[in-house]
Amino acid sequence: MSTRWTYAFIDRPVARFAQACDFWTTVTGTRLSEFRGERREFVTLLPENADACVKLQAVSSGPGGAHLDFPVDDVREFARSAEELGARVVADQGTLVVLRSPAGQLFCAEPWRGQSGRPPVIHGSRLDQVCLDVPPSLHEAEVAFWTALLPDWDSVAGSLPEFHVLKPPPGLPVRILLQRLGEERPVAAHLDLACADIGATRAEHERLGAEFVARHRNWTVLRDPAGGLYCLTGRDPETGGLPSGS
Numbered sequence: 001m002s003t004r005w006t007y008a009f010i011d012r013p014v015a016r017f018a019q020a021c022d023f024w025t026t027v028t029g030t031r032l033s034e035f036r037g038e039r040r041e042f043v044t045l046l047p048e049n050a051d052a053c054v055k056l057q058a059v060s061s062g063p064g065g066a067h068l069d070f071p072v073d074d075v076r077e078f079a080r081s082a083e084e085l086g087a088r089v090v091a092d093q094g095t096l097v098v099l100r101s102p103a104g105q106l107f108c109a110e111p112w113r114g115q116s117g118r119p120p121v122i123h124g125s126r127l128d129q130v131c132l133d134v135p136p137s138l139h140e141a142e143v144a145f146w147t148a149l150l151p152d153w154d155s156v157a158g159s160l161p162e163f164h165v166l167k168p169p170p171g172l173p174v175r176i177l178l179q180r181l182g183e184e185r186p187v188a189a190h191l192d193l194a195c196a197d198i199g200a201t202r203a204e205h206e207r208l209g210a211e212f213v214a215r216h217r218n219w220t221v222l223r224d225p226a227g228g229l230y231c232l233t234g235r236d237p238e239t240g241g242l243p244s245g246s
Contacts, residue, residue: 002152003078004112006174007069008130008191010056012226014041017058019209020226026208027193028054029122047119053173054127064228066130066189067105068174071112078109085148086141102145103138103187118173125201126237129192131177138187139164139180146176159218159242167240175240190228192219194235201232218242 012020021032021043030045030052041058055069072078079089079097086102097109119126134142143164147155154167158177166176177192195201198220206212209225219233235242 003070003072003150003168003172005051005071005115006053006168006172007071008054008127008174009067009069009108010054010191010228011059011064011066012056012224012228013062013064014058014060016226017041017056020056020224020228023208023210023225024054024056027123027125027205028119028127030054030119050117050119051115053115053119064226066191066228067107068130068176068189069108069110071110071115073112075109075111082109082149085145087145087149101142101187103132103134103142105132105134105142105187105189116171118171121196121237123201123204124196124237125193125232127191127193128173128237128240129175129177129194129233131179131190131192131231133179133181133188133190135181135184135187137184139178142187143178146178150176191230192233193230194237194240195232196237198232198234205232 010020010024025032025045028045030047033044033046036042043056044052045054046052075095075097079099082099083089087099089097089099091098095111099107146166150166152169156165158165162180164178168175202220205222211223213221213223219231221229221231223229
């Protein structure tokens with residue numbers, strides 16, 4: 001089963017959804033589509049002269065987070081494969097199936113509609129990764145699940161022992177990082193941006209309302225104006241890889 005495209009979904013609380021829309025359209029150089037859904041809770045971030053790969057969802061409870069959508073040729077086959085590997089169907093809407101991974105991470109399968117044009121790097125950065133923060137007891141099984149579900153992706157060890165990377169085929173815009181947490185808590189997900197200059201990107205994001213949370217060797221943690229955590233990483237925005245020697 002091949003994935004044809006990938007979407008990073010930014011989930012933010014209803015009360016702060018407008019702030020999330022303003023912030024993420026600005027930092028990704030996009031504009032909003034028409035709002036969709038019964039409560040107008042879905043919107044796509046539209047780039048110029050490329051296909052969208054980021055969407056926003058207003059959530060009615062909890063702090064939000066992130067999840068992945070996979071456009072595929074055969075939604076039913078993809079969902080069936082995921083179930084056989086240990087996922088659980090949460091909602092089946094016919095052309096859209098919502099599932100949970102064995103560790104509990106939400107993801108969706110939807111029909112591929114010909115998307116192929118990856119958005120460009122904007123202001124020296126690119127939103128290109130969803131990081132799954134997985135408790136240590138479930139990390140190995142979660143890596144095995146995603147590796148088996150996405151057989152055409154490269155599944156490789158990350159730069160640190162707690163990281164594992166799933167790199168999509170060339171041209172797909174969003175990859176997956178699985179991070180083994182240092183404590184037992186529910187799985188969660190956040191966004192990562194690849195940045196040519198973390199300091200410059202951080203300064204711009206803070207000007208737009210983001211707040212500094214923590215700094216590590218190759219990444220900086222920020223909180224967006226809607227309260228969601230995300231990371232600026234020192235990876236090449238074009239390739240997604242770390243500089244040599246990092």
